[in-house]
Amino acid sequence: MPQPPAPRRTLGRPPRFSRAEVVAAARRIVDAEGVDRLTMRRLATEIGSTPMALYHHVRNKDQLLVLLLDDYAARTLRRPELPDEPRERVVVAAAAIHEALADCPWIVEVLTADDLMSASALWFVEQIVDGLVAGGLPPERAVHGYRAIWYYTAGEIMIRATATRRRTGDDKPTYRDQVFAALDPDELPRLSQVAQRWAPLTAEDTYLDGLRALVDGLLAAR
Amino acid sequence: MPQPPAPRRTLGRPPRFSRAEVVAAARRIVDAEGVDRLTMRRLATEIGSTPMALYHHVRNKDQLLVLLLDDYAARTLRRPELPDEPRERVVVAAAAIHEALADCPWIVEVLTADDLMSASALWFVEQIVDGLVAGGLPPERAVHGYRAIWYYTAGEIMIRATATRRRTGDDKPTYRDQVFAALDPDELPRLSQVAQRWAPLTAEDTYLDGLRALVDGLLAAR
């Protein structure tokens, strides 16, 4: 016996779509056409509505991107086997977050949204804080340590992402190249020494090295 | 005897203003009215021209902001006395950059522009790279080390800046607060343990602690 469409218990005009549907539609657009095509108008047509209707489900486009990131994290973050040794546990957990984020370059615009507070990322945060505590830090310092790791990780992703984006744009010499070409070896000997190697050197992916150094430093007894 | 206005040696219509004037005008606007008021139209009227004329002096608004940052760095970056001890030299040099940038929060939108390549900042980069070399790193690793420090520094500034910007907006509980209020102590014991202290803890300024840890880790023999 088909129930009558469950009696509405909420006042007001019933919504034609939910926030979840908005996020799902946004995901379809991003996956199929790239993040540049994700505009509020495009999203509205995808959902069969008008741009301003979306604003009753998300506060603004930034929040939409945060939700998209949450959605992405929930779908792709898998909990890896973590080593027992505290230092290595921290490194592996942070690297897992980094890898997931680096795979999805459009997040950059969202990444400054304070902490990475997707519920599905919390487990990794827990592992990092716990690893730091197991390594000998008091809880407060462990939180600070996690923050430092997060600053480093987010900074790396943001800077690297915009760098590659610019590089694909045009191949003209960048501002950086000009500056490096005009170095005065007497005043800046070290930079002159590495000037020619600067571009390839900074293009290398050394996230893990830096992360290890940071975690080592955090866990070193002082 | 007043020289006739030095004979033009360049072809084409003479410019009505220079890039330097554009940057100066932009600085006046930012100083007097805040960065939000810095629009291409507002800048054009300030200079007595039209918006599109600006685009012959700067590539786009992003580049204008980079130039503004360069200008700011050239005016405010002073070279401090640096300690001889390599580790401390690196820390002090990095902290000086950090302090200068943190004082001018509008840079955030620019900070991902790869390296901080203002000519006046290069001296600090030199000091950092040189300090790392003096600390025992081969030049390549010193450059990587500088990059790590830059990721950490830029990430800290970007994340902290957007965090405070949001906080000033409204005092509603943030998404983060909601997530933390709903923690499951069995699954995430450490986070539950520090949940109430999370906001104040992460509001603390621990840039220097993290920096020291990172430099320590970079310089530790492996």
Added chain:
DNA sequence: GCGAGTTTCTATACATGTAAGAAAAGTAAC
């Protein structure tokens, strides 16, 4: 002086995020 070439400036137009307010579609009280 004149046409060609070069550089800079102007006018116009468009896509975008989103503010403001009116309209629509429901429930509840009568």
Added chain:
DNA sequence: GTTACTTTTCTTACATGTATAGAAACTCGC
């Protein structure tokens, strides 16, 4: 049903960055 109220949606409008096309202002060779 009618009215009041609430919530969602739609319409319209605006500020912004910037693309495009062409006009304007100069130098140079003649």
